[in-house]
Amino acid sequence: MENKKNQLRxxxxxxxxxxxxxxxxxxxxxxxxxxxxQEETGLHGQKRPMSKDERMKWWRDARFGMFIHWGLYAVxxxxxxxxxxxxxxxxxxxxxxxxxxxxxxLTKKFNPVKFNANEWVxxxxxxxxxxxxxxxxxxxGFCLWDSKVTDYDIIDATPFKRDxxxxxxxxxxxxxxxxxFYHSIMxxxxxxxxxxxxxxxxxxxxxxxxxxxxxxxxxxPQLKELITNYGPLGVLWFDGEWIKDWTEPQGKDLYNYVxxxxxxxxxxxxVGKGRKGMEGLSKSEEYAGDFGTPEQQIPATGLxxxxxxxxxxxxxxxxxxxxxHNWKSTEDLLxxxxxxxxxxxxxxxxxxxxxxxxxxxxxxxxxxxxGEWMKVNGESIYGTTASPLGKLPWGRCTxxxxxxxxxxxxxxxxxxxxxxxxxxxxxxxxxxADKKRTKISVRRESKDKIAVxxxxxxxxxxxxxxxxxxxxx
Ligand code: FHN
Numbered sequence: 001m002e003n004k005k006n007q008l009r010x011x012x013x014x015x016x017x018x019x020x021x022x023x024x025x026x027x028x029x030x031x032x033x034x035x036x037x038q039e040e041t042g043l044h045g046q047k048r049p050m051s052k053d054e055r056m057k058w059w060r061d062a063r064f065g066m067f068i069h070w071g072l073y074a075v076x077x078x079x080x081x082x083x084x085x086x087x088x089x090x091x092x093x094x095x096x097x098x099x100x101x102x103x104x105x106l107t108k109k110f111n112p113v114k115f116n117a118n119e120w121v122x123x124x125x126x127x128x129x130x131x132x133x134x135x136x137x138x139x140x141g142f143c144l145w146d147s148k149v150t151d152y153d154i155i156d157a158t159p160f161k162r163d164x165x166x167x168x169x170x171x172x173x174x175x176x177x178x179x180x181f182y183h184s185i186m187x188x189x190x191x192x193x194x195x196x197x198x199x200x201x202x203x204x205x206x207x208x209x210x211x212x213x214x215x216x217x218x219x220x221p222q223l224k225e226l227i228t229n230y231g232p233l234g235v236l237w238f239d240g241e242w243i244k245d246w247t248e249p250q251g252k253d254l255y256n257y258v259x260x261x262x263x264x265x266x267x268x269x270x271v272g273k274g275r276k277g278m279e280g281l282s283k284s285e286e287y288a289g290d291f292g293t294p295e296q297q298i299p300a301t302g303l304x305x306x307x308x309x310x311x312x313x314x315x316x317x318x319x320x321x322x323x324x325h326n327w328k329s330t331e332d333l334l335x336x337x338x339x340x341x342x343x344x345x346x347x348x349x350x351x352x353x354x355x356x357x358x359x360x361x362x363x364x365x366x367x368x369x370x371g372e373w374m375k376v377n378g379e380s381i382y383g384t385t386a387s388p389l390g391k392l393p394w395g396r397c398t399x400x401x402x403x404x405x406x407x408x409x410x411x412x413x414x415x416x417x418x419x420x421x422x423x424x425x426x427x428x429x430x431x432x433a434d435k436k437r438t439k440i441s442v443r444r445e446s447k448d449k450i451a452v453x454x455x456x457x458x459x460x461x462x463x464x465x466x467x468x469x470x471x472x473x
Pocket of ligand 1: 088090091239240295311318
């Protein structure tokens with residue numbers, strides 16, 4: 001009652017404060033609306049979650065990245081107890097039926113004193129690559145960073161005792177390259193994962209009753225370490241998802257877990273069960289993951305609206321094998337790069353460094369040559385989209401608004417480059433290598449075919465790029 005009286009007594013003075021209150025409320029409203037707008041428009045603060053297109057933008061523009069498979073398997077380098085073990089080098093533990101008790105001591109021999117993060121990143125950058133995907137952990141379970149949930153890592157178990165992921169993370173930031181991690185869901189070393197399946201670690205029928213414990217207490221905490229201590233990362237590139245114990249709901253959960261730690265991160269489709277074998281594309285949009293992962297192959301055509309990345313070795317192994325000399329030629333690799341871009345995909349090209357920490361010379365030479373071509377012709381790869389033209393008899397085509405880039409692999413000897421399927425008006429044509437952009441003549445041959453007058457000799461016998469400035473329809 002007393003309180004009520006006091007309230008009434010105070011009524012008058014409260015009333016006189018009304019004007020002030022209205023002013024304060026109005027001011028608050030203005031600030032709130034301004035704040036909301038900022039959040040919605042994502043001004044600097046980046047509070048608004050990015051759309052998928054925004055998130056994928058750098059990756060779609062990049063088109064070319066370096067894959068690095070590096071771990072303990074570089075020590076045996078394809079040979080175990082004097083015998084060459086067939087198959088890819090990083091699978092030697094599985095293919096050579098090596099028990100953990102014999103594989104684990106390789107840590108003592110892993111001392112890559114020639115490792116130089118600056119050099120590795122420079123090699124990638126000079127090749128025209130925009131991102132690096134390195135194996136934080138491959139199927140053998142060995143970790144290339146100082147993980148807090150295991151001693152089976154480069155700091156605790158090897159004489160090297162340097163955190164190579166930390167060094168790479170710093171160097172990538174310096175040189176403007178996106179750092180990304182490949183991380184195996186399968187783990188042949190962990191007792192709650194596939195270790196008990198020895199000698200067939202990859203046995204697709206076996207299950208580990210403790211697998212959930214591995215996911216909760218090991219896999220997820222490790223990913224948290226990688227994202228929080230080495231990020232922001234470009235991509236998390238999962239693999240080894242085909243094991244019996246991994247399910248699509250687990251894949252979706254892991255996808256959400258990783259995105260909650262770094263919302264703008266990109267995640268491949270091997271996080272779940274969606275990929276169609278080595279063809280790599282997802283069975284449907286229902287499955288988790290941002291992009292498809294064809295392996296050692298290039299899809300026959302591009303797929304509208306689908307992001308994908310072909311990963312490929314330069315020889316026949318991902319992890320280093322001292323006797324694998326079956327190197328693809330620079331010409332082949334350059335054609336593959338243009339082929340992939342012409343279908344709207346990315347090219348993730350692998351190197352397998354030695355146990356000393358060196359990228360093999362054969363890889364360095366090829367990457368340097370690719371880099372030379374990219375310095376002149378990068379514009380025809382970066383930020384391009386798939387060709388709007390059908391199959392071309394002499395090469396490939398990439399596109400940007402108002403521009404077509406004709407990648408001529410087989411240079412016509414009669415000085416005439418016919419472009420079938422082109423109805424658009426062509427305003428100008430020139431060679432991309434020509435800094436002066438000297439106009440070359442174009443003649444319309446039919447409603448949907450033009451012919452470009454080109455020099456009789458190919459300026460670049462591997463791939464000369466002719467630019468057509470066109471009127472977009
Ligand atoms: O088993 C791996 C293999 O070792 C390598 O890492 C490649 C790269 O994409 N992926 C797996 C097989 O699909």
